[in-house]
Amino acid sequence: MKRPTIADVARRAGVSKGAVSYALNGQPGVSEATRQRILAIATEIGFSPSSAARALSAATAGAIGLALCRPARTLGVEPFFMALISGVEAELSARSYALTLQVVADHDAEIAVYRRWWGERRVDGVLVCDLHTEDRRIPALEQLQLPAVVIGGPGGTGGLASLWSDDAAALTETVEYLVALGHRRIARVGGLPDLRHTEIRTDAFAAICQRLGLVDAVTVWSDYTGEEGGRATRRLLSSSQRPTALIYDNDVMAVAGLSVAQEMGLTVPGDLSIVAWDDSPLCRLVHPPLTALGRDIPAYGAHAARQLLAVVAGQPTGRVQDETPRLTPRGSTAPPRAR
Amino acid sequence: MKRPTIADVARRAGVSKGAVSYALNGQPGVSEATRQRILAIATEIGFSPSSAARALSAATAGAIGLALCRPARTLGVEPFFMALISGVEAELSARSYALTLQVVADHDAEIAVYRRWWGERRVDGVLVCDLHTEDRRIPALEQLQLPAVVIGGPGGTGGLASLWSDDAAALTETVEYLVALGHRRIARVGGLPDLRHTEIRTDAFAAICQRLGLVDAVTVWSDYTGEEGGRATRRLLSSSQRPTALIYDNDVMAVAGLSVAQEMGLTVPGDLSIVAWDDSPLCRLVHPPLTALGRDIPAYGAHAARQLLAVVAGQPTGRVQDETPRLTPRGSTAPPRAR
């Protein structure tokens, strides 16, 4: 089955290629009657313009890129990325943009991918995830002048457009909530320490705990996996002055932590309250269901995609704030049992 | 920053565009000395050929497509897709192929996407997931003659190449294992009933149970979500002759089922044994860790990608069998406690 080209449409309509191009793109230069005739023929023979030819002459790829820099294992476990992607996708496909995905091993590989995409004109712009402190990708993208939206911040995004949510406020609210329940010994199991949002949350946690006079508030760092989250939990709960509440930087570690606590004979929420970041169906799967800090991640992705398309179109967007994560109390938090 | 083109390389090397093309593609037609000089210059100025131009003249897109037909919510929860994608990606990026992703609402939309991709020459081939019984996508792809590999089967894949794993054998092994432990009342919480692999597993389950004389073996159908999995579990465990072992068609439902069982005061594995399909870190997160039927999903994805590239290259591959899921016994299965 041969693919129809613009020349086929032109031939059947008895006009030139140029006229067909004008007609299909809503440009002036053809009469309304001719435009309708051409559109009808195009639909009839199932014509869709070659993305390559269009990209070549219009100098636009019709695609945006997303490079995911995580090992295959952690990628799978966290629902976050799939949810983000589905939101991005919804926005893109509504505008007939494609999403090009690449999994990379580290930032050097990721920068190489950006450089290649830029040289190949394969994408019109990129979404950047997992912002680090002192992130090398930022200057690399600025140098390439490849349109980009950084999902993360605030801060550390250089001159690039960015979409951020107020994690500091969300964490502050969470600590205040736990303190209101009566907790005084709160610990936090953080994510990878060189991620920018980990840093932001860690600073916010230290600040609010100091303000509320919680002296033994500690943050321990983990890597988002259940194994590490469980191990960190076991360590924290084994200390003489064990915390009565734990805040986890993602849902997977929180679920693992819940398991560890129950395994150690602690009841949740009686002996230990648990709060998870990144609310997801996972938090409602377990028993008790986890109190979580959540937000609409597909909407976040859609927002980022819209912003990137604006940047690609040449509109400077700067730093845009998305909604602040909301605390959804469920069964895993309660006043601490008097001991 | 202007992107270098082949003409820039040619100018600096003092040769024609054609010579550069030959040199970069390893074609004969240039001396080894010239080739090296051209390669050095290309590397120096950071040249990578425009994917659009190459696609236009070589009539190959350098990309393969993956359309995911699931609502945003279920997509996120299951680690399966992310793991599959990371495997596919590993194989593709090693060969400088791109992966184009699209999330669609239903099969009609998916077929429309295939038709558009085909017309736009945006992808060289597609991977088809979640094979249904009487799947409309199969004849549509055959008609388009778009290279495709169906991930699923055996059977129902028409003349398309397919990659399948022997779910029937895996399920048979699982039932035999449970029976060897002493279980006689085994139930199964299946996935969506119109999926081909659900059908295969259901048939295999019925067959082995009949062979072993397990009279009240039942399958109930669910939709892979934790909510539904939990509900189905509650129903099964509330019956007068409740099963002593449950087999779930995915990990998410199994975890939800574990929660429900514990909530109902049953101990696992004492009162109830649980087996999950799709082993993932999730199964090791919970307590007790779940006995699961697992396989290397990234490897499965990589295998599918390799097969698709072979199909794209014109080599007929037919139906290829991937490894059979392996049963990994963990803490959630044990002999049933005498009542």
Added chain:
DNA sequence: GACGTTAACTGAACCGGATAAGCTGAGCCA
């Protein structure tokens, strides 16, 4: 009826590669 204006279209150049066909000079042999 000559002239300017404009809508509606055509023809050709162009985007950046791949590739078939043509050209050139060195080397070899008779």
Added chain:
DNA sequence: TGGCTCAGCTTATCCGGTTCAGTTAACGTC
């Protein structure tokens, strides 16, 4: 020394769109 071969290049064409500069015909105008 003339003719032949062949490696090593160049030139030209093509892929399928977009777009700009022309061309043509219809129309209004004085």
